[in-house]
Amino acid sequence: MSIPSRRELVIAVLGGVTAVVGSYVAAGYTPAFVIAPIDAQIVAWTPGVIVTYMIENVGEEAHLLHVSLAIITAVGAFGALSFAGRRLGRRVEDPFVGGVVTGVSTWLLATALTGELLYALGPAVSIMVLTIALSLEQPTGEYEPSRRRTLVSLGAVAAFLGTGILGNRFFRGAPLPDAPNSEGSAERLEELRQQSLDTAASDLPGLVSSIEGFYNVDIAELDPELPAEEWSLTLTGEIESERTLTYDELIERDVENRAVSLRCVGEQLNGRKLDTAVWTGTPIRPLIESVDPEGECGCAMLRAEDGYYVQFPIDVLADGFLVWGMNGKQLPTAHGYPVRVLIPGHWGETNVKWLTEIELLEREAEGYWEERGWQGTGPVKTVAKLWDEGITELGDGRVELTGHAYAGTRGIDSVEVSVDGGETWNDADLSESLPDEDVWRQWRYTFESSGTHEAVVRAVDGEGTQQRRAESDPAPTGASGWVSKTIET
Ligand SMILES: Nc1nc2c(c(=O)[nH]1)N[C@H]1C(S)=C(S)[C@@H](COP(=O)(O)O)O[C@H]1N2
Numbered sequence: 001m002s003i004p005s006r007r008e009l010v011i012a013v014l015g016g017v018t019a020v021v022g023s024y025v026a027a028g029y030t031p032a033f034v035i036a037p038i039d040a041q042i043v044a045w046t047p048g049v050i051v052t053y054m055i056e057n058v059g060e061e062a063h064l065l066h067v068s069l070a071i072i073t074a075v076g077a078f079g080a081l082s083f084a085g086r087r088l089g090r091r092v093e094d095p096f097v098g099g100v101v102t103g104v105s106t107w108l109l110a111t112a113l114t115g116e117l118l119y120a121l122g123p124a125v126s127i128m129v130l131t132i133a134l135s136l137e138q139p140t141g142e143y144e145p146s147r148r149r150t151l152v153s154l155g156a157v158a159a160f161l162g163t164g165i166l167g168n169r170f171f172r173g174a175p176l177p178d179a180p181n182s183e184g185s186a187e188r189l190e191e192l193r194q195q196s197l198d199t200a201a202s203d204l205p206g207l208v209s210s211i212e213g214f215y216n217v218d219i220a221e222l223d224p225e226l227p228a229e230e231w232s233l234t235l236t237g238e239i240e241s242e243r244t245l246t247y248d249e250l251i252e253r254d255v256e257n258r259a260v261s262l263r264c265v266g267e268q269l270n271g272r273k274l275d276t277a278v279w280t281g282t283p284i285r286p287l288i289e290s291v292d293p294e295g296e297c298g299c300a301m302l303r304a305e306d307g308y309y310v311q312f313p314i315d316v317l318a319d320g321f322l323v324w325g326m327n328g329k330q331l332p333t334a335h336g337y338p339v340r341v342l343i344p345g346h347w348g349e350t351n352v353k354w355l356t357e358i359e360l361l362e363r364e365a366e367g368y369w370e371e372r373g374w375q376g377t378g379p380v381k382t383v384a385k386l387w388d389e390g391i392t393e394l395g396d397g398r399v400e401l402t403g404h405a406y407a408g409t410r411g412i413d414s415v416e417v418s419v420d421g422g423e424t425w426n427d428a429d430l431s432e433s434l435p436d437e438d439v440w441r442q443w444r445y446t447f448e449s450s451g452t453h454e455a456v457v458r459a460v461d462g463e464g465t466q467q468r469r470a471e472s473d474p475a476p477t478g479a480s481g482w483v484s485k486t487i488e489t
């Protein structure tokens with residue numbers, strides 16, 4: 001085999017790009033997109049320390065890095081198929097044979113990756129057309145580089161990409177339907193909006209976060225697609241006999257609309273991975289009791305469609321809530337559609353999205369994050385936040401500070417604010433204490449400002465324990481310390 005020419009390499013890359021774009025056009029940003037399985041593999045292979053470092057320091061952009069690697073890998077693989085196809089076409093002196101071989105091998109590879117025969121036609125057909133088009137000019141092996149043909153092909157690729165993105169926008173822009181059996185959630189939402197503190201900060205959530213503004217933490221770049229009709233939850237392991245529940249059976253159970261806050265153990269002390277919504281769901285206790293768990297450890301492993309798993313005590317799980325609605329809407333894909341679990345007062349990682357299986361265990365085992373060094377299945381730490389949007393000059397020499405405080409099921413008793421670096425402390429105003437067992441409170445404090453102030457905030461939980469002062473990083477048990485901000489007026 002002769003060494004590939006530069007032109008051959010360029011065309012191979014073009015073929016690879018076309019296949020990826022073709023897959024995107026056909027499947028959109030879903031698990032049928034060839035990038036999805038490659039990306040999942042890259043994530044799985046990334047060592048725990050790196051994943052942890054990324055979560056703490058890079059945040060959501062870490063996803064971009066993984067996706068880029070996955071795209072480069074896919075372009076390389078499909079490009080190689082296109083290259084081999086064109087070489088073959090040249091040897092047999094029939095560009096159509098080369099194109100068809102490229103198309104079929106691409107179809108096989110895409111199907112092997114995604115398991116989606118039909119969607120795999122997207123990359124296959126587009127790479128086939130491109131390979132044939134770029135081979136036609138050289139029927140004899142001699143070729144004249146045709147700038148025009150290359151430009152036309154590039155234009156076609158760009159058009160593909162454009163159509164795909166527009167199509168996806170259109171598709172994704174569809175409004176969420178109301179959650180089934182969620183009567184009462186609208187009133188509850190309205191009530192919480194009324195009870196939210198009156199503050200000057202317009203960019204902060206009140207007692208309830210919006211669906212769009214709600215934070216997001218996922219192990220995979222692409223959310224699983226699992227229609228409610230195809231969803232079921234199976235209870236397995238150390239029980240008398242397995243039990244399976246369908247979506248229709250689930251939503252017919254006792255319904256409650258609860259305000260619940262979620263906080264990620266991986267967030268920085270004053271980070272933004274803390275939010276609250278009104279969730280529609282059903283208590284999980286009766287389900288657990290109905291299967292009579294008999295395992296030695298009294299613990300369960302929860303598993304999800306995206307390959308996520310987490311383990312914690314059955315007692316804790318029994319207090320949980322199986323959820324299919326968020327702020328009155330059908331649970332959004334990003335937050336676990338069709339069904340997730342909410343565990344009162346425990347770190348975000350226990351709130352498994354796209355939940356498919358509860359395995360009652362005989363012996364303890366580690367969950368996804370615990371295998372990577374975190375200890376994030378227990379109760380949350382107490383925190384009072386002061387985000388930048390919560391600092392407002394009122395224009396009359398006063399400054400308003402406002403934010404949220406959260407201590408899981410312990411609740412918040414008070415929030416204290418110092419504007420002299422911790423010398424003197426004052427009680428902040430608080431939003432009403434809600435009946436919901438696992439929800440944050442809002443706080444507000446206004447002071448006469450002159451020059452530079454060092455503002456420090458700390459909360460006292462419902463058991464009378466003050467927020468821990470000693471500072472620690474998020475890993476492995478969650479950040480601690482008091483949030484402070486320098487305010488210049
Ligand atoms: N299946 C699944 N569930 C999951 C996760 C995940 O990656 N996959 N992330 C967990 C983590 S670490 C957090 S903090 C919360 C975040 O929930 P949210 O994305 O709805 O805010 O979901 C938890 N549940």
Ligand SMILES: [Mo]
Pocket residue numbers: 217263264265266347348349
């Ligand atoms: Mo998390």
